Amino acid sequence: MTTTIRPTEDTSTHKPEGTAHVPRKSDASAMVRHTLTLTWRSLVKLKKQSEQLIDLTLQPILFLVMFVYLFGGAIEGSTHDYLQFVLPGVLVQTVVFASVGTGVGLCTDMSTGVFDRFRSLPISRIAPLTGTVLGDVLRFLVAVASVFVFGTIIGFRFQTNVFAVAAAVGLVMLFAFAFCWVVALLGVTMKQPRSVQGVSFLMMFPLTFGSNLFAKTSTMPGWLQAWVKVNPITAVTNASRGLLTGGPVAHHATVAVIWAFALMVVFIPLTLRQYNRRV
Amino acid sequence: MPDAIAVEALHKRYGDVQALDGLDLTVEQGAVMGLLGPNGAGKTTVVRILATLLRPDSGSVRVCGVDALREPERVRPLIGLTGQYAAVDEKLTGFENLRMLARLARRGRTESRDRADELLAEFGLADAAGRLVRTYSGGMRRRLDLAAGLIARPEVIFLDEPTTGLDPRSRTAIWKVVADLSAAGTTVLLTTQYLEEADRLAHTVVVVDHGTVIGRGTPQELKDRVGGERLEVRLQDAGQYERAERVIRGVVGDGPCSHDDEGRISVAVAGGAMLMPELARELHAAQVVVADLAVRRPTLDDAFFALTEPGEGSISGADPAPAPPEAEHVTAVTAGRTDQR
Numbered sequence: 001m002t003t004t005i006r007p008t009e010d011t012s013t014h015k016p017e018g019t020a021h022v023p024r025k026s027d028a029s030a031m032v033r034h035t036l037t038l039t040w041r042s043l044v045k046l047k048k049q050s051e052q053l054i055d056l057t058l059q060p061i062l063f064l065v066m067f068v069y070l071f072g073g074a075i076e077g078s079t080h081d082y083l084q085f086v087l088p089g090v091l092v093q094t095v096v097f098a099s100v101g102t103g104v105g106l107c108t109d110m111s112t113g114v115f116d117r118f119r120s121l122p123i124s125r126i127a128p129l130t131g132t133v134l135g136d137v138l139r140f141l142v143a144v145a146s147v148f149v150f151g152t153i154i155g156f157r158f159q160t161n162v163f164a165v166a167a168a169v170g171l172v173m174l175f176a177f178a179f180c181w182v183v184a185l186l187g188v189t190m191k192q193p194r195s196v197q198g199v200s201f202l203m204m205f206p207l208t209f210g211s212n213l214f215a216k217t218s219t220m221p222g223w224l225q226a227w228v229k230v231n232p233i234t235a236v237t238n239a240s241r242g243l244l245t246g247g248p249v250a251h252h253a254t255v256a257v258i259w260a261f262a263l264m265v266v267f268i269p270l271t272l273r274q275y276n277r278r279v
Numbered sequence: 280m281p282d283a284i285a286v287e288a289l290h291k292r293y294g295d296v297q298a299l300d301g302l303d304l305t306v307e308q309g310a311v312m313g314l315l316g317p318n319g320a321g322k323t324t325v326v327r328i329l330a331t332l333l334r335p336d337s338g339s340v341r342v343c344g345v346d347a348l349r350e351p352e353r354v355r356p357l358i359g360l361t362g363q364y365a366a367v368d369e370k371l372t373g374f375e376n377l378r379m380l381a382r383l384a385r386r387g388r389t390e391s392r393d394r395a396d397e398l399l400a401e402f403g404l405a406d407a408a409g410r411l412v413r414t415y416s417g418g419m420r421r422r423l424d425l426a427a428g429l430i431a432r433p434e435v436i437f438l439d440e441p442t443t444g445l446d447p448r449s450r451t452a453i454w455k456v457v458a459d460l461s462a463a464g465t466t467v468l469l470t471t472q473y474l475e476e477a478d479r480l481a482h483t484v485v486v487v488d489h490g491t492v493i494g495r496g497t498p499q500e501l502k503d504r505v506g507g508e509r510l511e512v513r514l515q516d517a518g519q520y521e522r523a524e525r526v527i528r529g530v531v532g533d534g535p536c537s538h539d540d541e542g543r544i545s546v547a548v549a550g551g552a553m554l555m556p557e558l559a560r561e562l563h564a565a566q567v568v569v570a571d572l573a574v575r576r577p578t579l580d581d582a583f584f585a586l587t588e589p590g591e592g593s594i595s596g597a598d599p600a601p602a603p604p605e606a607e608h609v610t611a612v613t614a615g616r617t618d619q620r
Contacts, residue, residue: 037382045370113366120330122355
């Protein structure tokens with residue numbers, strides 16, 4: 001059989017043969033471009049969905065108010081001291097919670113057929129995934145800003161310098177990016193967006209509350225301390241604390257970065273495999 | 280010129296279900312092919328394989344001469360897909376959807392914007408371009424989905440049940456688009472449950488059941504296979520059967536004739552509509568009281584039923600649920616008029 005590919009670029013009725021725009025497999029720049037286009041998609045949606053924005057900004061505010069004023073006095077003896085303690089943790093918790101949206105979004109895109117359309121186009125196979133995750137990580141910046149602005153209003157004071165604060169944001173973002181892939185795996189595996197949400201939250205609670213995010217590890221019973229000490233959220237929270245309010249950083253940050261890369265090494269291939277398999 | 284679509288011996292199994300069982304299919308360049316079959320026959324599976332979304336267990340697939348299994352990335356620029364469920368992003372506007380897809384199809388910034396505008400205008404969506412797709416009606420959404428499938432000016436477009444659930448007006452609009460596409464040289468593979476749709480649009484029809492092709496040909500060929508025209512007379516009084524048959528024989532000649540106890544007489548004829556005035560007159564003269572007089576020609580429904588009938592490789596209980604067979608009722612008064620189809 002002779003192979004004749006007709007061009008797709010040409011708009012005229014007469015179509016010369018052999019000039020088809022055929023993408024090469026290793027078209028890295030196209031992959032980046034497609035990822036950016038799909039990142040744009042996430043951001044446009046964020047702009048349009050006010051409920052999502054409200055959710056992102058309001059949730060950290062609620063957590064700060066609740067913990068600082070409700071439990072702060074009891075835990076730390078002073079709401080101000082507790083605010084200094086808990087804000088770096090709320091920062092971590094906020095982005096981890098927000099990552100649930102990534103999985104729900106992916107699952108929705110797969111179940112509605114939006115991804116089928118993308119995959120029938122001559123675009124990089126993983127661009128829909130990377131675009132979604134990247135868009136979400138940018139989305140998390142909104143939540144981070146909300147934590148910092150509201151925290152400052154109710155009396156939080158940064159006790160380090162600008163670079164340390166930037167490093168804290170960078171570290172939390174890196175971890176959020178890594179953690180997104182865990183939720184993304186649920187998103188591309190499960191059939192119902194609602195079940196993705198349910199399972200994600202089941203996973204979030206022991207991870208966030210079962211850390212030293214809200215209380216010092218030394219106040220907990222031994223069995224819980226054992227869990228808290230191995231929990232990656234504890235490492236990220238410790239590093240975030242050190243970078244925002246002073247204290248040891250190097251060890252905690254190293255552990256947090258190792259965790260982030262470990263999550264990526266395990267969950268990115270798993271998610272990709274599942275994504276390519278499920279059709 | 281190679282066939283636009285050439286599929287051979289396609290097999291695909293999902294667990295216990297043999298979705299495709301040695302399916303063959305070819306579509307000429309520029310033709311409209313209608314893929315018909317009951318629910319679960321394997322239509323969508325074929326489309327997904329052709330659109331490089333799914334790999335078959337075995338078989339070969341060529342789109343415009345390119346091996347879709349070995350080089351799917353070379354097939355994707357050639358094809359457009361419009362899914363059974365509108366695969367557009369609800370949370371973007373119509374314009375944003377199309378521009379994004381044009382960007383993904385490697386068009387430049389300006390070109391993408393122009394292409395989006397052009398398609399929105401072409402599909403009567405220009406006024407709704409800036410509205411979120413969430414607010415679109417079913418028909419608008421389907422039109423946008425079709426536009427999305429055409430964004431990269433594909434050589435071959437797959438339409439998976441493009442009019443399912445649409446009102447008649449929207450359906451007619453989609454039909455017009457398909458006819459225009461075909462006229463412009465685009466190859467169209469259309470799956471549908473509506474036989475009327477296939478009859479109207481398709482140059483050739485393939486009937487699929489249980490993952491294999493059970494009939495193929497032009498809509499007319501499929502209908503002819505079921506049999507030619509029949510003249511049907513229903514008597515007010517079944518007791519007048521013998522007298523009526525004599526009259527009918529006198530007018531239409533000695534075709535195979537059958538009758539039932541309810542006074543229904545059916546006789547094979549050629550050019551039945553032209554015989555109607557005379558027959559009506561003769562029956563009236565013989566004082567036979569006629570309740571109904573009609574020429575019935577086989578529809579694609581009849582062909583479909585005949586092909587998917589239990590005992591011809593089909594499992595009973597399959598539910599094609601098509602529209603009721605249509606008969607052309609012609610009263611004696613209007614009998615001289617040749618019918619439209």
